[in-house]
Amino acid sequence: MSDYSIDVAAYSSKNIIPVNFYNKFEYSNKDNHDLIMQIIKDATKDRTNLHVLSVDKQEYGFISISFQCREFQKKQPSKKILNIDYLFVSKPFRKKKISAFENRKTSEMLVDIAISFANEIRQYVPVEFLAAEPAHDRIAPIYLNVGFEQLINKNDVLFLKL
Amino acid sequence: MGYKMTENKKVQRTTFPKKLTKEQIEQMDNAKSKTATISRAVAATKRVKFSRLEKSV
Numbered sequence: 541m542s543d544y545s546i547d548v549a550a551y552s553s554k555n556i557i558p559v560n561f562y563n564k565f566e567y568s569n570k571d572n573h574d575l576i577m578q579i580i581k582d583a584t585k586d587r588t589n590l591h592v593l594s595v596d597k598q599e600y601g602f603i604s605i606s607f608q609c610r611e612f613q614k615k616q617p618s619k620k621i622l623n624i625d626y627l628f629v630s631k632p633f634r635k636k637k638i639s640a641f642e643n644r645k646t647s648e649m650l651v652d653i654a655i656s657f658a659n660e661i662r663q664y665v666p667v668e669f670l671a672a673e674p675a676h677d678r679i680a681p682i683y684l685n686v687g688f689e690q691l692i693n694k695n696d697v698l699f700l701k702l
Numbered sequence: 703m704g705y706k707m708t709e710n711k712k713v714q715r716t717t718f719p720k721k722l723t724k725e726q727i728e729q730m731d732n733a734k735s736k737t738a739t740i741s742r743a744v745a746a747t748k749r750v751k752f753s754r755l756e757k758s759v
Contacts, residue, residue: 544749545751546749546750546751547750547751547752547753548750548751548752548753549753550752550753572707572713574711574713575705575707575713578705578713578715579705582715587715593750604705608717608718610718610719610720612721612722612727613727619730621718623704623717623718624704625704625705625715626704626705641746642746644746649746649747651743652742652743652746652747653743653747653750655739655740655743655744656740656743656744656746656747656750657752659740659743659744669730669733671718672704673704673706673716673718674704675704675705675706686736686739686742686743687736687738687739689729689733691719691722691726691729691730692723692725692726692729693723693725693726694719694726697718697719699730699733700736700739701730701733701734701735701736702735702736702740
């Protein structure tokens with residue numbers, strides 16, 4: 541058994557300081573800073589919640605999660621969906637298998653955290669689905685490999701029945 | 703349900719579709735719970751300490 545301390549800290553309007561949050565991570569030139577700042581700004585307005593994954597106090601990445609309720613058919617119960625809005629891995633940890641995560645990648649660990657989190661929330665809110673719309677095609681396999689399905693005729697929308 | 707860049711390089715927030723076709727609704731209704739996936743994810747995160755209101759410093 542390893543001695544790593546793995547933590548997930550939640551950030552919302554109650555505790556987020558945008559500049560401090562942004563500076564927790566390292567970025568590459570290709571990262572879209574406007575997009576990340578928009579996510580942080582949305583967290584300050586509780587439009588999304590951010591969950592930071594860290595190992596021994598070092599931040600590895602975060603996921604952005606929000607809740608949506610959709611009524612697709614009249615007289616039918618609405619569908620309650622937990623959305624993974626964004627998944628970000630800090631530059632030094634991209635594409636690397638991390639020993640603290642039993643040699644899994646940070647992105648895979650973040651998806652596991654979202655699934656585990658959704659499963660826990662179901663005790664309080666009848667969430668039925670975890671959904672994602674990956675910003676890049678290269679991220680989709682992370683979700684598909686763990687059992688997410690592509691929505692028919694809208695393949696960029698992925699969902700997992702909980 | 704995500705963040706994307708538009709062609710004119712503006713950040714756009716997308717949400718889960720508000721309307722679905724009958725076929726898509728049936729797909730969601732008939733989807734089976736991925737209990738194996740959930741169990742594996744829960745096992746993978748069993749050593750993770752979740753803290754809900756950590757102060758941002």
